[in-house]
Amino acid sequence: MPFLALSGLSKTYPGVRALDEVSISFEAGEVHAIVGENGAGKSTLIKTIAGAIVADEGTVTIAGRSFADLTPALSRAQGVEVIYQEFNLVPTLSVAENICMGLSTNFFPDFKRMRETARDLLAEFGVDISPNTLVRELPSAQQQLVEIAKALAKSPRILIMDEPTAPLSLAEVDSLFAMIRKTKARGTCIIYVSHRMDEIFAICDRITVLRDGRHVATLATGETDRDTLIRMMVGRELTRTYPERSGSSGDVVLELDALEGNGNAPISLSMRSGEIVGLAGLVGAGRTELAKTICGAVAADSGVLRLDGKEVVFRSPRDALVAGIGLVPENRKEEGTFLEKPIRWNISIGALRFLTRWTTINRPAERKLAEAYRDRLKIKTPSLGQKVGNLSGGNQQKVVIAKTLAARARVILFDEPTRGIDVGARAEVYALMAELAAEGIAILMITSDMEELLGMSDRILVLHNGHLVGTLARAEATQERVLSLASGLKEDKAA
Amino acid sequence: MTSSAFMPLVRRFIIPLVLILLLVLFSVVSPYFLTVQNLTNILVQNAYVIIAAIGLSFVMISGGIDLSIGYQMSVVGVVCAVFMKWFGMPVAPSIALAILIGVLMGLTNGIASITLKVHSLIVTLGTLTIYQGLSYIISNQSAIINLPASFKYIGQGFVFGWIPVSVLLMLACALTAAFILNVTAFGRMIYAIGGNEEAARLSGIPVHKVKVVTYALSSFFVALAAIVLFARSGSAASSTGPGTEFTAITAAVLGGISFKGGEGRVLGLVTGVLILGVLGNGMQLIGLNTYAQYIVKGLVLLAAVGFDTWQNSPKTKRKTV
Numbered sequence: 001m002p003f004l005a006l007s008g009l010s011k012t013y014p015g016v017r018a019l020d021e022v023s024i025s026f027e028a029g030e031v032h033a034i035v036g037e038n039g040a041g042k043s044t045l046i047k048t049i050a051g052a053i054v055a056d057e058g059t060v061t062i063a064g065r066s067f068a069d070l071t072p073a074l075s076r077a078q079g080v081e082v083i084y085q086e087f088n089l090v091p092t093l094s095v096a097e098n099i100c101m102g103l104s105t106n107f108f109p110d111f112k113r114m115r116e117t118a119r120d121l122l123a124e125f126g127v128d129i130s131p132n133t134l135v136r137e138l139p140s141a142q143q144q145l146v147e148i149a150k151a152l153a154k155s156p157r158i159l160i161m162d163e164p165t166a167p168l169s170l171a172e173v174d175s176l177f178a179m180i181r182k183t184k185a186r187g188t189c190i191i192y193v194s195h196r197m198d199e200i201f202a203i204c205d206r207i208t209v210l211r212d213g214r215h216v217a218t219l220a221t222g223e224t225d226r227d228t229l230i231r232m233m234v235g236r237e238l239t240r241t242y243p244e245r246s247g248s249s250g251d252v253v254l255e256l257d258a259l260e261g262n263g264n265a266p267i268s269l270s271m272r273s274g275e276i277v278g279l280a281g282l283v284g285a286g287r288t289e290l291a292k293t294i295c296g297a298v299a300a301d302s303g304v305l306r307l308d309g310k311e312v313v314f315r316s317p318r319d320a321l322v323a324g325i326g327l328v329p330e331n332r333k334e335e336g337t338f339l340e341k342p343i344r345w346n347i348s349i350g351a352l353r354f355l356t357r358w359t360t361i362n363r364p365a366e367r368k369l370a371e372a373y374r375d376r377l378k379i380k381t382p383s384l385g386q387k388v389g390n391l392s393g394g395n396q397q398k399v400v401i402a403k404t405l406a407a408r409a410r411v412i413l414f415d416e417p418t419r420g421i422d423v424g425a426r427a428e429v430y431a432l433m434a435e436l437a438a439e440g441i442a443i444l445m446i447t448s449d450m451e452e453l454l455g456m457s458d459r460i461l462v463l464h465n466g467h468l469v470g471t472l473a474r475a476e477a478t479q480e481r482v483l484s485l486a487s488g489l490k491e492d493k494a495a
Numbered sequence: 496m497t498s499s500a501f502m503p504l505v506r507r508f509i510i511p512l513v514l515i516l517l518l519v520l521f522s523v524v525s526p527y528f529l530t531v532q533n534l535t536n537i538l539v540q541n542a543y544v545i546i547a548a549i550g551l552s553f554v555m556i557s558g559g560i561d562l563s564i565g566y567q568m569s570v571v572g573v574v575c576a577v578f579m580k581w582f583g584m585p586v587a588p589s590i591a592l593a594i595l596i597g598v599l600m601g602l603t604n605g606i607a608s609i610t611l612k613v614h615s616l617i618v619t620l621g622t623l624t625i626y627q628g629l630s631y632i633i634s635n636q637s638a639i640i641n642l643p644a645s646f647k648y649i650g651q652g653f654v655f656g657w658i659p660v661s662v663l664l665m666l667a668c669a670l671t672a673a674f675i676l677n678v679t680a681f682g683r684m685i686y687a688i689g690g691n692e693e694a695a696r697l698s699g700i701p702v703h704k705v706k707v708v709t710y711a712l713s714s715f716f717v718a719l720a721a722i723v724l725f726a727r728s729g730s731a732a733s734s735t736g737p738g739t740e741f742t743a744i745t746a747a748v749l750g751g752i753s754f755k756g757g758e759g760r761v762l763g764l765v766t767g768v769l770i771l772g773v774l775g776n777g778m779q780l781i782g783l784n785t786y787a788q789y790i791v792k793g794l795v796l797l798a799a800v801g802f803d804t805w806q807n808s809p810k811t812k813r814k815t816v
Contacts, residue, residue, distance in 0.1 A: 295697070297696070297697060316696070316701065317696055317697045317698075317699055318696075318699040318700065318701050320699075321698075321699035322699065327697055329697060334691075334693060334694070335691075335693050335694050335697055336694055336697070337691070337694060338687060338690040338691050338694060338695075338757070339690075339691075340690055340757060340758065341686070341687075341690055341757075345683075349683065349687055349695075349698050349700070350698040350699045350700075352680040352683060352684070353680070355680070356679075356680040359679045359680060359681065360678050360679055360680075361678060361679065361680055361683065403698060407698070407699055
């Protein structure tokens with residue numbers, strides 16, 4: 001009997017089927033990899049096991065006990081520990097205090113015992129960190145090892161790791177693998193979520209592939225290879241239809257010449273007016289970072305940006321917007337909108353310089369502007385005085401796009417333009433992007449949605465780890481090639 | 496009327512309603528309350544508070560706070576008196592220079608808060624202490640008495656024999672502030688920064704510039720408030736002014752200027768100050784001592800904040816999609 005069994009797990013979010021009747025078995029003492037594209041359902045799956053979200057249907061069975069609605073406390077009581085990608089330590093406390101957090105419920109903590117526990121644990125796994133050090137004084141790689149030690153201190157029966165090697169260098173990856181092997185030998189079931197193929201083949205016993213929230217296959221590591229896995233991960237049905245595009249593009253508007261900064265290596269690229277350039281990459285590849293550098297939100301370290309052939313330096317997003325480059329950010333609520341303010345207000349906020357005469361805002365002109373964009377973008381609302389916070393995700397996104405257009409951007413950087421919006425609004429956003437391109441606007445589209453990437457882009461650029469690793473023309477782009485490049489594999493291997 | 500349509504109305508009218516209720520209540524319990532003399536007194540006593548609170552509201556709407564306004568007033572008043580009495584300068588240039596110094600203090604606050612990247616509460620706690628020191632050094636810890644009559648006219652005089660000059664000034668300030676906040680692009684930017692600073696930055700608003708100008712503008716009004724206050728008292732000492740910040744913050748919060756920024760109107764603010772003023776005056780008339788008044792004012796503030804939190808909670812707030 002498997003130690004952990006998922007049966008028939010389904011979870012639906014507005015517009016997305018995150019998990020679709022997923023059934024997987026995990027054994028005690030195995031390292032089980034979960035792989036899949038961005039949005040394949042990996043995170044939802046591990047959150048379901050951790051009790052952080054409750055599936056709409058299906059059960060989680062741990063050591064013979066079945067749960068339909070697991071809570072975080074209940075999951076933890078069954079011996080489940082999760083190491084998330086986000087940092088979960090208290091930076092101002094010592095390594096020992098962090099590792100022992102939650103172990104004892106005594107009112108007066110026994111600091112001496114905590115130090116001993118931490119020291120023994122770290123020594124056992126061969127990690128050379130003093131238990132007395134404050135976590136904030138450690139480099140991020142060592143913090144990650146502390147995070148793992150903290151989970152191991154609970155002697156978990158099921159240990160889930162989400163991209164654990166992301167902050168680690170090669171040497172620390174070796175310590176991590178040593179920790180994993182020891183833990184596995186004790187009979188712990190380890191679930192290892194990663195998109196780094198070499199690590200998966202180095203440490204995992206079995207591999208489960210997810211795609212579009214569905215369980216594709218579970219294979220023994222010895223019986224498969226990278227290319228097979230990549231094919232399984234992509235193999236997506238392309239069901240949606242995308243607007244017809246003429247495909248003719250104009251002159252080069254935006255050029256990056258070895259632009260470096262915000263954690264990315266020097267990147268060179270160019271965009272023509274009327275072109276939709278897709279920017280692909282796995283989470284953390286540096287796509288949003290690149291967009292933020294282009295639009296002046298983060299200063300570049302070196303390199304040159306040219307607009308219409310002329311060198312430009314942006315000190316702020318304002319400089320970029322005045323020059324004609326606008327960003328439609330990934331996080332609508334935090335970076336794109338003013339939720340407490342009316343739609344009209346949100347649309348005009350970037351265009352005040354066109355609406356102001358003698359410092360006074362021309363209200364009739366403002367209303368006309370907002371009405372024009374409401375009609376053009378089909379923003380569904382009873383009134384332009386409605387607070388943006390009261391709109392659906394799709395309509396909020398249209399407001400953000402309207403704001404960028406009203407500011408007269410000629411180059412628009414769309415960061416995940418259809419994230420969290422429903423199918424109808426999605427189609428409208430695609431139609432709008434096609435229309436804008438036809439009018440000569442250059443579009444850079446960052447997306448984690450493979451279908452959208454292939455359906456909308458004239459050209460696809462792929463980032464991996466802060467480097468531009470490939471450019472694919474529309475005709476030569478396939479899911480396999482994009483994903484191979486994004487995973488850091490050599491182009492010829494997967495082609 | 497559905498509850499979702501009703502709540503915003505309650506929110507909008509509860510504060511004026513409280514003011515009206517207080518006016519009615521005190522008119523009933525005290526025969527001395529509802530007289531032209533007494534009501535004029537309330538306005539005159541609170542004119543400088545309203546002007547200072549208007550100044551503060553600019554900073555609060557932009558998402559910041561300025562604790563130093565009390566000592567800014569102290570510096571402005573003392574400097575103005577020193578110019579007039581010790582240097583023998585005429586009244587008008589003395590006032591102009593004093594206001595300029597006030598604006599410089601605001602600029603300092605603004606520049607410090609964007610360069611230090613610390614919450615403005617801490618920054619202005621620091622500058623508060625600096626301005627306190629400056630004021631006492633300039634005044635040499637002495638009171639400067641017998642300020643010129645034309646100066647005192649600003650705080651004590653009447654136009655046409657019955658309209659207090661300070662109240663006229665207060666009205667002018669309120670109208671100017673309402674104009675800036677509601678009609679100009681600059682006002683829009685202040686709300687945008689207070690509402691969502693990162694979105695404002697990405698929408699092409701020059702956040703740093705706007706913030707610095709906001710602090711300076713705020714201090715301009717605060718300096719005017721200082722002139723009105725010192726002109727009313729007729730003498731200048733460094734201890735005059737401090738404490739205004741807390742009345743102003745209380746009034747601003749009462750009047751619907753959100754502590755988080757991005758929200759607030761001048762009319763609400765004026766109503767907030769008047770509630771505190773009427774409350775103080777009325778309680779005085781019915782014989783409650785100063786300390787009991789503190790307790791009531793504190794309770795009123797907590798009740799107002801509690802009401803705001805309650806009506807903003809997801810349970811009370813109806814979602815419309």
